[in-house]
Amino acid sequence: MLLCDIGNTSYHFLDGENTFKESVSTFNPTSITKKVYFISVNAAVSKKLSFLENWIDLAAFVDKKKYYETMGIDRIVAAMAVKNAVIVDAGSALTVDMVKNGVFCGGFIYPGVRAMQKTYENISPALAYSFNFECDLDIMPKNSQDAISYGYLKTLYLELISHNLPIILTGGDASKFKKIFKDAKIDEQLIFNSMKKIIKENEESLC
Amino acid sequence: MLLCDIGNTSYHFLDGENTFKESVSTFNPTSITKKVYFISVNAAVSKKLSFLENWIDLAAFVDKKKYYETMGIDRIVAAMAVKNAVIVDAGSALTVDMVKNGVFCGGFIYPGVRAMQKTYENISPALAYSFNFECDLDIMPKNSQDAISYGYLKTLYLELISHNLPIILTGGDASKFKKIFKDAKIDEQLIFNSMKKIIKENEESLC
Numbered sequence: 001m002l003l004c005d006i007g008n009t010s011y012h013f014l015d016g017e018n019t020f021k022e023s024v025s026t027f028n029p030t031s032i033t034k035k036v037y038f039i040s041v042n043a044a045v046s047k048k049l050s051f052l053e054n055w056i057d058l059a060a061f062v063d064k065k066k067y068y069e070t071m072g073i074d075r076i077v078a079a080m081a082v083k084n085a086v087i088v089d090a091g092s093a094l095t096v097d098m099v100k101n102g103v104f105c106g107g108f109i110y111p112g113v114r115a116m117q118k119t120y121e122n123i124s125p126a127l128a129y130s131f132n133f134e135c136d137l138d139i140m141p142k143n144s145q146d147a148i149s150y151g152y153l154k155t156l157y158l159e160l161i162s163h164n165l166p167i168i169l170t171g172g173d174a175s176k177f178k179k180i181f182k183d184a185k186i187d188e189q190l191i192f193n194s195m196k197k198i199i200k201e202n203e204e205s206l207c
Numbered sequence: 208m209l210l211c212d213i214g215n216t217s218y219h220f221l222d223g224e225n226t227f228k229e230s231v232s233t234f235n236p237t238s239i240t241k242k243v244y245f246i247s248v249n250a251a252v253s254k255k256l257s258f259l260e261n262w263i264d265l266a267a268f269v270d271k272k273k274y275y276e277t278m279g280i281d282r283i284v285a286a287m288a289v290k291n292a293v294i295v296d297a298g299s300a301l302t303v304d305m306v307k308n309g310v311f312c313g314g315f316i317y318p319g320v321r322a323m324q325k326t327y328e329n330i331s332p333a334l335a336y337s338f339n340f341e342c343d344l345d346i347m348p349k350n351s352q353d354a355i356s357y358g359y360l361k362t363l364y365l366e367l368i369s370h371n372l373p374i375i376l377t378g379g380d381a382s383k384f385k386k387i388f389k390d391a392k393i394d395e396q397l398i399f400n401s402m403k404k405i406i407k408e409n410e411e412s413l414c
Binding site for chain 2: 008041043067068069070071072092093096098105106107108109110111112115116118119120122123124126127139140141142143144146147148150151152154155156158159162
């Protein structure tokens with residue numbers, strides 16, 4: 001049995017205890033013959049997979065009424081896994097979702113690291129820097145690299161700490177954000193663990 | 208006499224009391240024979256203008272030591288014009304600069320409205336919305352348009368109000384941000400007024 005979380009750019013697999021990624025643009029899903037339980041925010045990929053019998057979309061087993069209509073299934077599945085937390089999923093988008101007493105209270109979407117760096121670079125070649133995740137967010141910057149790093153990170157920081165809830169970091173860039181959110185917990189398997197729980201709760205229909 | 212503030216995408220002119228814009232990619236500066244006092248953050252345009260006698264770069268009359276080396280001249284000129292304020296210049300980039308008791312205390316750079324919308328759109332076609340500047344920033348969103356609007360605006364809002372200083376909005380998108388920063392003052396001529404002051408203070412060398 002394989003699990004797969006499909007985003008805008010990658011297929012993210014869990015095989016036993018090993019995770020690996022495949023690019024959305026090059027990976028051929030028919031190359032896998034084992035059973036794959038998946039979730040997908042990528043409409044084009046979802047359509048392709050709907051023709052493959054061994055790819056089982058877990059979205060059908062999720063009570064979406066508690067969330068909102070166009071909310072990505074990855075965010076829903078992550079939110080289902082926690083009781084009281086702000087979940088930060090740092091992928092090509094950075095999604096932030098708040099759960100209080102097991103109830104989803106809303107969330108927002110911020111650009112992921114690479115997307116935001118590209119944005120600054122496109123505005124001006126003078127802003128083509130990597131973000132400095134060790135930038136001092138307590139003082140206003142006086143150099144260009146910190147000026148964009150602070151712009152990306154301090155703004156996000158102030159929003160996240162305003163909720164007074166534990167912060168859980170997941171997604172490919174979780175460890176970068178741990179430098180900013182020092183008290184946050186990294187949980188790289190948050191979505192996969194939630195998917196396993198959905199499978200267990202729906203064993204009868206799924207097996 | 209013309210004034211011109213040259214950004215990454217436009218020449219922004221002041222002619223008497225009228226302002227107008229020309230695109231960096233199509234405008235030919237030799238088409239103007241009058242004297243033009245300008246500032247420019249666009250290295251390619253600056254180079255072109257250095258060969259034209261009637262285009263006078265005001266950067267030479269600014270004491271840059273009080274700022275930082277790679278800081279855009281538009282931000283410096285704006286900061287020179289205020290005593291106590293956070294200046295938000297909402298153009299293709301959104302720059303934020305803090306001045307206390309006439310001393311520049313640093314600043315940061317955030318993407319402008321169009322650049323940020325493009326970023327979300329590039330992450331996923333499902334995020335191709337315009338920002339909702341009337342989005343309620345007091346509650347976490349439960350729809351996609353507000354999820355990106357809140358991501359762009361609430362984060363910025365919390366940073367700006369944290370300084371407890373008057374907020375001055377300038378640049379092409381100033382009026383949009385006025386909806387978020389209700390107590391802010393819009394000053395569309397901030398940079399041009401500062402340029403006039405520089406010309407006046409350096410009359411002898413400039414005329």
